[in-house]
Amino acid sequence: MLPPKCGNLITILSIDGGGIRGIIPATILQFLESALQKLDGEEARIADYFDVIAGTSTGGLITSMLTAPDANNRPVMAAKDIVPFYTKNGPKIFPQKWGGSIENTLVSLSAPKYNGKYLRQLIRDNLGQTRLHQTLTNVVIPTFDIKRLQPIIFSSYELNSMPYLDALLSDISIGTSAAPTLLPAYYFTNGTDSSGNPWEFNLIDGGVAANNPALVAIREVTKQASRNDPNFSPIQPLSKERLLVISLGTGRAKQEEKYSAEMAAKWGIFGWFIQGNSSPIVDVFTQASADMVDYFISVLFQAFCSSDDNYLRIQDDTLTGETSSADVSSEKNLTDLVNIGKNLLKAPVSRVNFQTGNTEPTANGGTNEQALITLAKKLSDERKLRESNSQEQTN
Numbered sequence: 001m002l003p004p005k006c007g008n009l010i011t012i013l014s015i016d017g018g019g020i021r022g023i024i025p026a027t028i029l030q031f032l033e034s035a036l037q038k039l040d041g042e043e044a045r046i047a048d049y050f051d052v053i054a055g056t057s058t059g060g061l062i063t064s065m066l067t068a069p070d071a072n073n074r075p076v077m078a079a080k081d082i083v084p085f086y087t088k089n090g091p092k093i094f095p096q097k098w099g100g101s102i103e104n105t106l107v108s109l110s111a112p113k114y115n116g117k118y119l120r121q122l123i124r125d126n127l128g129q130t131r132l133h134q135t136l137t138n139v140v141i142p143t144f145d146i147k148r149l150q151p152i153i154f155s156s157y158e159l160n161s162m163p164y165l166d167a168l169l170s171d172i173s174i175g176t177s178a179a180p181t182l183l184p185a186y187y188f189t190n191g192t193d194s195s196g197n198p199w200e201f202n203l204i205d206g207g208v209a210a211n212n213p214a215l216v217a218i219r220e221v222t223k224q225a226s227r228n229d230p231n232f233s234p235i236q237p238l239s240k241e242r243l244l245v246i247s248l249g250t251g252r253a254k255q256e257e258k259y260s261a262e263m264a265a266k267w268g269i270f271g272w273f274i275q276g277n278s279s280p281i282v283d284v285f286t287q288a289s290a291d292m293v294d295y296f297i298s299v300l301f302q303a304f305c306s307s308d309d310n311y312l313r314i315q316d317d318t319l320t321g322e323t324s325s326a327d328v329s330s331e332k333n334l335t336d337l338v339n340i341g342k343n344l345l346k347a348p349v350s351r352v353n354f355q356t357g358n359t360e361p362t363a364n365g366g367t368n369e370q371a372l373i374t375l376a377k378k379l380s381d382e383r384k385l386r387e388s389n390s391q392e393q394t395n
Contacts, residue, residue: 018250027341
């Protein structure tokens with residue numbers, strides 16, 4: 001990836017967490033990559049067009065698979081491979097072997113719902129020995145360290161100052177995907193601290209800190225620019241039209257559909273952690289943080305940039321029943337999630353209404369599919385501009 005100084009834009013892709021619902025953004029990414037291939041040829045890949053790709057939890061796993069290099073220094077997976085990855089492996093990652101609601105509850109109270117062994121081996125097999133510094137473009141993956149009680153952001157931009165973050169992508173992906181109540185926390189060591197002791201990581205799902213990592217990605221880019229990195233133009237242009245951000249959600253339950261105050265008023269500790277196929281406390285933390293990030297970035301683009309056309313948030317907030325769960329991997333639900341992603345492409349572009357706080361269709365905004373085609377053209381033009389400028393500098 002050529003540095004931003006060679007072009008006009010700083011391009012950011014962000015992918016939310018959401019377990020098996022990662023199928024939804026994966027479907028969107030397949031369309032985006034296809035649009036880029038129509039412009040630049042069949043070898044075009046998502047990683048070729050973004051200065052940084054950020055992902056949390058299942059989004060972190062997608063990020064790793066889109067940016068980890070194969071033997072030919074191309075992504076180990078194209079975007080079209082991500083949905084089949086989920087539909088094939090989802091039932092083994094989240095095996096539906098529960099005898100009934102009572103058994104389900106008793107097991108979940110004493111241990112994570114799934115042991116995570118299949119997922120961990122699957123991630124290691126796909127990502128191999130690739131480390132963070134080897135990704136094909138910059139990567140930002142939030143996690144949360146349960147021992148330190150603080151977020152750990154695995155960022156390509158921080159490797160010079162914090163070399164212990166240069167961990168295996170497989171370890172990072174397993175850590176950010178360790179959803180509380182569903183999968184076990186993950187421990188590994190990498191590098192040493194100032195005393196020469198192994199640097200320890202005790203990680204759980206990054207979604208408890210930043211389920212929508214778009215703002216974290218913008219923060220990392222801004223920090224790097226403020227350090228006078230030669231790969232960036234001065235920081236002031238970041239407040240104008242230099243940012244292009246595509247933020248993909250994994251869907252959430254329809255408002256007033258999943259929980260209510262009447263229900264929550266009766267919950268104790270167990271009730272907050274387990275309700276059917278979901279964990280209310282996890283849903284609250286992840287969805288609240290994701291919505292606040294979207295709200296803030298919408299304010300940034302609409303209030304401070306001369307145009308908000310360079311920010312696209314695609315999210316479905318009408319999920320019902322099993323589709324709103326993070327781990328239901330039945331054949332029907334997997335098919336339903338793919339269809340939700342396809343339907344999202346046909347849905348109108350939406351923005352946060354600052355008066356109501358609700359997400360509403362924009363006037364004359366077209367569909368998400370049309371917006372992605374427009375942004376694909378901008379991404380393609382930006383890449384060609386960088387290649388042209390780089391060639392001129394070489395000559």
